[in-house]
Structures are given as structure tokens and as C-alpha cells.
Amino acid sequence: MLIRTPAKSQLKENQVTDEAVYQDRRLLLKSMGFLGAGALLGSAKSQALSFFGDDDITFATKALDFAKPQAYQSSDRLTPEQKIISHNNFYEFGTGKSDPKNNAQEFVVDPWSLSIDGLVEKPMTLDHDALYSQFDLEERIYRLRCVEAWSMVVPWIGFSLADLIKKAQPLSSAKYVVFETLYDPKQMPGQRNRFAGGGVNFPYVEGLRLDEAMHPLTLMSVGLYGKTLPPQNGAPIRLVVPWKYGFKSIKSVTKIRLTDKMPSTTWMELAASEYGFYANVNPQVDHPRWSQASERRITSGGLLTRNRIPTQMFNGYEEVAPLYANLDLRRNY
Amino acid sequence: MKLHSKHILGLKVFIHLCALLPLFYTYFKAFSDQLGADPIQEILHFTGVSAFNLLLLSLLVSPLAKYLKQGQLVNVRRLLGLYAFTYALVHFTSYLLFDLQLEWILLFSEIIKRPYITVGFSALLILSTLAATSTKALQRRMGSNWQKTHNWVYLAVLLVALHYFWSVKSELVQPLLYCLMVLILLSSRHPKWRRALKQRKLKGQKKQQNKIKLA
Numbered sequence: 001m002l003i004r005t006p007a008k009s010q011l012k013e014n015q016v017t018d019e020a021v022y023q024d025r026r027l028l029l030k031s032m033g034f035l036g037a038g039a040l041l042g043s044a045k046s047q048a049l050s051f052f053g054d055d056d057i058t059f060a061t062k063a064l065d066f067a068k069p070q071a072y073q074s075s076d077r078l079t080p081e082q083k084i085i086s087h088n089n090f091y092e093f094g095t096g097k098s099d100p101k102n103n104a105q106e107f108v109v110d111p112w113s114l115s116i117d118g119l120v121e122k123p124m125t126l127d128h129d130a131l132y133s134q135f136d137l138e139e140r141i142y143r144l145r146c147v148e149a150w151s152m153v154v155p156w157i158g159f160s161l162a163d164l165i166k167k168a169q170p171l172s173s174a175k176y177v178v179f180e181t182l183y184d185p186k187q188m189p190g191q192r193n194r195f196a197g198g199g200v201n202f203p204y205v206e207g208l209r210l211d212e213a214m215h216p217l218t219l220m221s222v223g224l225y226g227k228t229l230p231p232q233n234g235a236p237i238r239l240v241v242p243w244k245y246g247f248k249s250i251k252s253v254t255k256i257r258l259t260d261k262m263p264s265t266t267w268m269e270l271a272a273s274e275y276g277f278y279a280n281v282n283p284q285v286d287h288p289r290w291s292q293a294s295e296r297r298i299t300s301g302g303l304l305t306r307n308r309i310p311t312q313m314f315n316g317y318e319e320v321a322p323l324y325a326n327l328d329l330r331r332n333y
Numbered sequence: 334m335k336l337h338s339k340h341i342l343g344l345k346v347f348i349h350l351c352a353l354l355p356l357f358y359t360y361f362k363a364f365s366d367q368l369g370a371d372p373i374q375e376i377l378h379f380t381g382v383s384a385f386n387l388l389l390l391s392l393l394v395s396p397l398a399k400y401l402k403q404g405q406l407v408n409v410r411r412l413l414g415l416y417a418f419t420y421a422l423v424h425f426t427s428y429l430l431f432d433l434q435l436e437w438i439l440l441f442s443e444i445i446k447r448p449y450i451t452v453g454f455s456a457l458l459i460l461s462t463l464a465a466t467s468t469k470a471l472q473r474r475m476g477s478n479w480q481k482t483h484n485w486v487y488l489a490v491l492l493v494a495l496h497y498f499w500s501v502k503s504e505l506v507q508p509l510l511y512c513l514m515v516l517i518l519l520s521s522r523h524p525k526w527r528r529a530l531k532q533r534k535l536k537g538q539k540k541q542q543n544k545i546k547l548a
Contacts, residue, residue: 087370095504098369148502150371198504270503289447289499291439296373296432302366303373303427308434 059105059235061227064137066157072140077299079152081225087298088232089146090251092181092188095198100232103189107231109252114237118178118257121169131222131237134167135159139226140219145281145315147245151295156240157223162214165258170210174258177213179206179239179250200266206250207263207277208241211323217242220253243317245279276333280324281315285333336405344409352387352416356380356423373431380427384420385493387413388460389514392490396521411467414486418464421457449499456492459485490515 090100110128117123126134137157145151165177183191183203190197212218219240222229229235234251241248247267267275274288283293297307314320324332359379363372391413398406433439443450463483466472472479494515498508 083370091504097371097374150374195506198502200503286446289449291443291446294436294439296371298371300366302368303360303363303376303431306434308432308436 057105059107059230061223061230063227064132064157064223066137066139066223066226068139072138072142074141074143074153076141076143076153078141078155079298080300083298083300084152084154084224085230085232087152089148089246090232090234091198091200092190092202092204092252093232094190094196101230104231107187107235107252109231109236112236112254114254114256116164116168116256116258118259119171119174120165120258121171122167124168128236132228135163137222142219142240142242143315144240144242144246144249145295145311147247147275147279147287147292149287149290149292149295149311151297151315153297153299155225156219156221157226158219158221158237158240160216161218161220161239162216164220164256165210165213168258170258173260175210176259176262177208177210178255178257178259178263179208179253180204180255180257181250182252182254199270201269204250204266205263206239206248206265208248209262209323210258212241212320215320215323217317217320243281243314243320245281247275248279278324278327278329278332280329280333281311282313282329282333283311284313285330336403338405338408341405341408345412348409348412348416352419355383356420373427376427377424377432380420380424381497384417384424385497385511387417387420388486388490388493389511389518391417392486392518396518414460415464415467418460421460425454425457449496452492452499453496456489456496459489459492463489487519490518 086101087097088100089097090104093100093103112128112131114126114131115123116125137159139155139157141153141155143151144154161177181202181204182188185191185202188202190200191202194200208218219242220237221234221240222237224233229238231252234249234253237253238251239249239253262277265275265277267279268277281292286292292311294308295311297309299305299307301307359368359376362368363376366372368375391410394406394410394413398404429435429440433443444454445451463486466475466479466482475482494508494512497511498505501508
């Protein structure tokens with residue numbers, strides 16, 4: 001007999017509110033006659049705590065089924081989920097670190113369409129459900145090193161980008177992979193206004209060399225901490241390249257295209273002298289305006305936490321070094 | 334209505350409260366990990382922008398006093414300037430203690446290598462000098478040199494604007510607004526600049542005349 005023991009982190013069926021019930025919670029409350037009394041008791045308090053009093057609209061994430069391969073577990077202390085989902089660089093939703101969480105809760109991820117085309121034998125499109133069903137999902141604990149010299153440890157859930165690309169059968173002429181974030185100014189306030197979006201010319205574009213994209217570490221993530229991604233972290237699907245600075249790991253991807261030319265990327269266009277195509281984590285090559293030799297690891301703890309640690313070459317993922325054997329990493333930053 | 338010393342006292346108490354309460358509140362939240370995911374970054378931003386705000390307010394005092402014809406207002410200028418210095422000092426100390434975590438070598442190399450930190454640190458040195466010479470006794474003792482020394486505040490505010498402008502990644506709106514405010518406050522002092530220019534010209538002419546005489 002097969003007895004499944006769920007992992008501790010996995011939510012049990014009875015802990016998960018059915019989405020339909022959750023979405024209609026106000027209606028339910030009203031029909032039960034609670035809202036009037038509740039408003040009297042609770043409103044003053046919630047208004048005082050949150051400036052706009054609108055933080056009760058929360059994007060609904062769902063529990064995922066996934067494996068936990070030993071190779072991708074880690075002894076690093078995890079960054080608490082609350083910090084991972086409230087400290088984000090996602091200029092489509094504003095340039096402040098808490099803007100994405102505040103502005104993205106009504107983001108629509110279903111329907112979604114992710115297309116893979118360009119120099120491939122079999123161009124294809126994945127819809128929302130296919131993102132979770134076409135590939136075996138696994139949990140991978142990766143370090144995330146931001147170019148701003150802070151870092152986190154995140155339990156991602158996803159599949160290797162290589163599996164996706166293999167399915168589309170790349171042509172031998174394909175050398176690079178280009179990624180694009182959703183362009184939808186109606187949903188993304190940063191795209192409506194050049195100033196609100198940090199001067200970025202949207203849509204956000206990123207790129208990898210094909211051999212980087214095919215490396216087993218390169219992940220397409222659809223979840224974190226056991227559940228689907230919240231919008232501020234790049235729902236429904238995002239790239240995660242753990243040995244590169246965080247801005248390479250493009251969020252809310254709608255297009256993947258294989259090409260034969262090195263693409264220009266969003267941050268290269270904003271400041272080519274500060275952000276290069278490779279953007280490999282490298283403690284020996286400083287950002288022109290700050291040192292990259294060390295980083296502050298965000299876990300829990302307040303101002304007094306001693307969390308400055310030395311930055312490791314390739315963020316500690318030394319297995320990718322052969323990809324760059326003949327490359328001057330100082331010039332190709 | 335003319336402002337009385339009673340009003341000025343009230344205004345001073347108000348400034349003390351507005352400067353100190355948010356500082357204590359924010360640090361309390363930061364120490365107890367209730368200030369966002371990265372309290373250190375929040376603290377640096379809060380103290381930096383607040384120092385800039387206070388410095389701009391201190392520069393607003395004399396144009397405002399002139400415009401409203403309320404000479405008494407000038408009495409709150411030193412207090413605002415001292416709080417601007419306090420916030421700047423807390424900003425720098427927090428950077429050293431909580432961000433760099435007392436890595437002194439990193440501190441010195443960053444001050445030398447990174448232009449935005451070089452200018453920020455220079456501004457802090459100027460503000461320290463101004464704070465150290467801010468007492469009434471020193472003002473009397475230094476005579477006309479006091480005003481000359483304290484004119485350095487104009488350089489300081491320009492350096493602070495540059496520090497802010499260079500420290501951001503790509504979100505330039507706020508730094509640009511601050512630069513605009515600095516320009517407005519500095520240009521409101523155009524009679525002062527004109528006088529200074531004239532004096533310099535006069536001095537130059539005198540020197541020239543002396544040279545001719547000597548020849």
C-alpha cells in the first residue's frame with residue numbers, strides 16, 4: 001500500500017480556502033450580516049495601520065504539487081516568505097521596494113500565454129494551465145543576489161528552462177534566447193508613465209546565451225514556498241538564473257524567442273556602462289557606483305543583525321564556470 | 334500680525350517634536366524588524382531624505398522671513414540647520430554601523446572610489462563645520478568670517494543634491510524635483526550673488542590699480 005506523507009511545508013486540503021469562496025468573501029460576509037458590525041469594530045484600527053486601508057485585497061495563490069530533489073536543497077537559512085513577497089524590484093508596478101506588493105494584487109494571470117518561437121523547429125504556446133501541467137515541478141532552494149548588493153535565499157518551484165527549449169527543438173543556428181515581460185499598461189502602472197516606471201522603455205527584455213539557457217540550473221519558476229507565485233514575484237512564470245544578478249531573472253514572461261544575434265537588454269539600454277549582457281555575480285568586478293565584494297543577506301532580524309557576508313564568484317554556483325572559460329569577465333560584465 | 338518671541342518658542346517646540354518623534358519611531362520599528370524586508374535600506378533612505386528636507390527648510394527661512402516681513406522667523410534657522418546636520422550624521426553612522434557593519438577598509442575605499450559617497454561625505458564635513466561654529470559666542474568671535482564660513486551651506490546643499498541624484502538606479506523623478514527646489518532656493522538669493530560678484534570685481538580693479546601704481 002502506498003502511504004504518502006506530505007512534507008511539513010505542504011498545505012493540507014482543509015487549510016486551503018477554495019478560491020471561489022475566497023473571491024466572494026465580501027459577499028459571503030454581507031449575506032451573513034457580519035459586515036455592518038465588523039466595520040464598526042475593525043475599520044478604525046485597519047485604517048490606522050495601513051495608510052490607504054486597502055490591503056485586504058490579496059492575490060490568491062494556490063498550493064502546488066512538486067518533488068524535492070536532494071541536489072537542490074540547501075543548508076542556507078531561508079529568507080522568510082513575508083520578506084520575499086514584500087521586497088521586490090518590479091518597475092512595472094512602481095520603483096519602490098514595496099510598490100509591487102501594493103500595486104499588483106489585482107494582476108490577472110489566467111488566461112496567460114507564453115510563446116516560444118524564433119529559430120525553433122516547433123514553435124509553441126503554453127496557456128495558464130500548461131505552465132503547471134506540462135513539466136514535472138521541483139523545489140529548488142537558490143541564493144538570489146541583487147545587483148544592489150543585498151541577497152535572499154528562496155525556495156523556488158519550477159522546471160528547467162532546458163526542458164522547455166528542448167520541446168521546441170532549437171535549430172542549429174540558434175545562439176541566444178530573448179525573454180519579454182507582459183506589456184499591459186492597463187494592469188501595470190509603471191508602463192503607463194515613464195516616470196513611474198523608472199525611465200524604462202517597456203516591455204522589459206532580457207537575454208541569455210543558448211548554452212546558459214540550457215544549463216540545468218536555469219529555472220523557469222512558477223511558485224515559491226510551496227504555492228504559485230504572487231504577482232510581485234513575477235506570476236505566473238518567471239526566469240531564475242541563480243549565478244547572475246537578479247535583474248536577469250525576468251518576471252511575468254510572455255515571450256521566449258531564439259535568435260542568432262546577441263540581444264540588447266533593458267538594463268543595457270538604460271546604462272550600458274553599469275549593466276552588461278552577462279551580469280554574472282562577481283565579487284572582483286564592482287558596479288561603477290558601489291562595491292560588489294560583499295552583500296547583505298536578508299533573513300529575519302532587525303537593524304542589529306550582522307548579515308554582511310562576502311559575495312561568492314558566480315554566487316557560489318561554481319559549476320557554471322566552464323561556460324565562461326574563454327571569456328574576459330572584467331570586460332564582459 | 335507680528336510674530337512674538339512666544340510664537341517663536343512655540344514654533345521651536347513644534348520643530349523639536351517633528352524632528353525627534355519620527356526619528357525615534359522609525360528606529361524603534363527598524364530595531365524590531367517591522368520596517369519592511371530590509372530595514373537598513375529603509376533607514377538610510379529615511380534619514381537621507383529627511384536631512385535633505387531639513388536642509389532645504391533651513392534655507393527657506395530667510396527668503397520666507399523677508400517675504401512675510403517677519404524678521405523673528407530667522408531665529409528658527411539654526412535649529413533647522415542643526416537638525417539637518419543631526420539627520421545627516423545619523424544617516425552616515427547608520428551606513429557605517431548597519432550597512433557596512435564596521436568594515437572600516439570598505440568605508441574608506443568607498444569614500445574614495447565612489448563619487449556619490451565622496452560628495453555625500455564632503456557635504457557632511459561642511460555641515461559638521463557649520464554645526465561646530467553655530468554657537469552665538471563663536472558667531473560674535475568670528476565676526477565677518479562667520480558669515481563667510483556659513484556661506485558654505487550653499488555648496489553643501491548642491492553636493493547633497495548630487496549625492497542623491499547619483500545614488501539612485503534609474504528612478505530620477507524625485508532627485509530631479511529636489512534639484513529643482515535647490516535651484517529655486519539658491520536663485521531666490523540673487524541679490525546676494527550679485528553683490529558678491531560686484532565686490533569681487535571691485536577687489537580685482539583695486540588690485541589692478543595697485544599694480545599700475547607700483548609699476
